[in-house]
Amino acid sequence: MRLILAAIFAGLASAAVAEPDVEQVAAAFANEFRAGNLFVSEAECRARLSQRHATFAQVGGDKLAPTAFVLEANRLICEALMHQEAIPLHRAEAARLTAEAQRLDQIWRRDRAADPVGVVDFPGRDASQQQLRSDARWQLETAYAKGFIIADLQAEADRLLRLAIEDFGRFGPQSKRTMLMAADADGEKSLQEGFRDLLPRAS
Amino acid sequence: MTTSLTEVYDYVTSVGSARSEFYAGIVDAACQDYGKKQGMHEIDKNKVLDAIGAATIKQLNHSNVETLAQFLFLMKLFRLNNDSARLRRYLEGHNERLKAKLARLETQNTRYTASGKPASSLRKGLLHPEQINKMVDEADDMGLRYDQTSLGCLLAEVMSPATTRNLLILLSEFGFLRRIGNNTKVIRSLGVLERLYGDRVGKLMGEDVNSGLGEISQ
Numbered sequence: 001m002r003l004i005l006a007a008i009f010a011g012l013a014s015a016a017v018a019e020p021d022v023e024q025v026a027a028a029f030a031n032e033f034r035a036g037n038l039f040v041s042e043a044e045c046r047a048r049l050s051q052r053h054a055t056f057a058q059v060g061g062d063k064l065a066p067t068a069f070v071l072e073a074n075r076l077i078c079e080a081l082m083h084q085e086a087i088p089l090h091r092a093e094a095a096r097l098t099a100e101a102q103r104l105d106q107i108w109r110r111d112r113a114a115d116p117v118g119v120v121d122f123p124g125r126d127a128s129q130q131q132l133r134s135d136a137r138w139q140l141e142t143a144y145a146k147g148f149i150i151a152d153l154q155a156e157a158d159r160l161l162r163l164a165i166e167d168f169g170r171f172g173p174q175s176k177r178t179m180l181m182a183a184d185a186d187g188e189k190s191l192q193e194g195f196r197d198l199l200p201r202a203s
Numbered sequence: 204m205t206t207s208l209t210e211v212y213d214y215v216t217s218v219g220s221a222r223s224e225f226y227a228g229i230v231d232a233a234c235q236d237y238g239k240k241q242g243m244h245e246i247d248k249n250k251v252l253d254a255i256g257a258a259t260i261k262q263l264n265h266s267n268v269e270t271l272a273q274f275l276f277l278m279k280l281f282r283l284n285n286d287s288a289r290l291r292r293y294l295e296g297h298n299e300r301l302k303a304k305l306a307r308l309e310t311q312n313t314r315y316t317a318s319g320k321p322a323s324s325l326r327k328g329l330l331h332p333e334q335i336n337k338m339v340d341e342a343d344d345m346g347l348r349y350d351q352t353s354l355g356c357l358l359a360e361v362m363s364p365a366t367t368r369n370l371l372i373l374l375s376e377f378g379f380l381r382r383i384g385n386n387t388k389v390i391r392s393l394g395v396l397e398r399l400y401g402d403r404v405g406k407l408m409g410e411d412v413n414s415g416l417g418e419i420s421q
Contacts, residue, residue, distance in 0.1 A: 064256070065376065187316075187320060187360035187361040187362075188270060188273075188360075188361050190300065190304070190360045191270070191274060191358070191360055191361055192273075192277070193300070194293065194296055194297055194300055195277050195280075195281055195293070197292070197293075197296050198281050198283075198289060198292065198293060198296075
């Protein structure tokens with residue numbers, strides 16, 4: 001075993017340190033990327049996604065982890081926009097259903113006032129109105145729930161974008177320069193020395 | 204008896220070629236893993252290298268890869284992967300070594316090691332007792348697995364935790380390591396790095412180190 005250790009100790013010095021702090025860069029990139037896409041329509045977002053996909057594919061980058069993260073984040077933002085655009089539609093539909101229920105109620109009240117004997121109240125008389133109001137509630141609840149879905153999608157997109165830039169960070173010139181400059185032969189020697197205590201004691 | 208010029212030259216070239224073969228083995232193993240994941244029946248190395256990209260190949264050739272392989276090889280050589288008592292001794296020794304280094308820096312009233320590492324980085328390399336207990340318990344139970352933070356501490360003298368993390372991501376992408384878990388990342392070596400490093404040591408010694416790794420006299 002001593003021979004093996006000796007061979008290792010005789011090996012070449014090397015190793016490195018450090019990494020630039022990519023946290024801030026990652027956060028800024030994620031915010032910018034997300035904000036830039038939040039002010040466009042879903043259709044425009046999907047157009048950007050397919051353009052981005054084609055650009056990455058051209059240079060063979062669409063399968064690399066960082067670029068794949070960006071594409072997936074872009075897709076999630078498009079999904080979020082799809083839900084975002086649906087919210088006013090749900091609210092409008094809820095308003096339409098509620099208005100329709102009110103219209104039916106008004107018709108019944110008018111007819112009842114005109115002919116209190118002929119137009120009678122009975123269980124299930126306002127079944128349609130109740131159904132309309134129930135549908136309206138569903139529409140509003142769906143719109144409300146979509147708010148959470150959007151927040152989740154955006155948060156996941158944000159996480160992926162941060163991951164992407166952190167991965168890009170390790171290819172960055174600053175990162176490479178720091179790693180190459182910081183050869184720490186002393187540290188490596190010390191790391192090797194840590195095992196020396198485990199060698200059998202010479203009798 | 205004096206050492207001849209040829210002997211010295213042969214030694215220098217054997218060191219160089221052992222190192223070169225080590226890195227060639229790393230890139231080759233990465234290509235095999237990449238090809239397998241892409242569903243290739245036969246690996247076209249040029250095609251795979253193009254796909255992996257020059258930047259990543261350079262990363263795989265970085266000295267940090269060698270440092271980690273050496274560390275994992277030594278862990279295996281000293282049977283620390285499944286001998287919890289020895290592992291505890293090693294881990295406690297790691298802390299003692301760092302503390303001694305820090306104490307020396309304090310005595311010398313300097314904040315940096317000779318190679319420019321700040322004392323604060325060394326301090327971050329100290330393992331908490333819970334980390335030691337966890338590693339020892341796991342070694343007892345199912346063989347040593349490293350969590351990313353603990354491995355970062357053990358390598359703190361050589362590289363920063365961020366570099367360790369990037370290195371582990373890189374190596375797990377190419378099938379050298381398994382890196383699993385959501386919050387705490389658990390790292391398990393799949394043995395390729397140790398084997399390649401063992402080959403390198405064996406070449407320098409003129410012996411097959413890997414096959415006898417379990418039987419080396421203690």
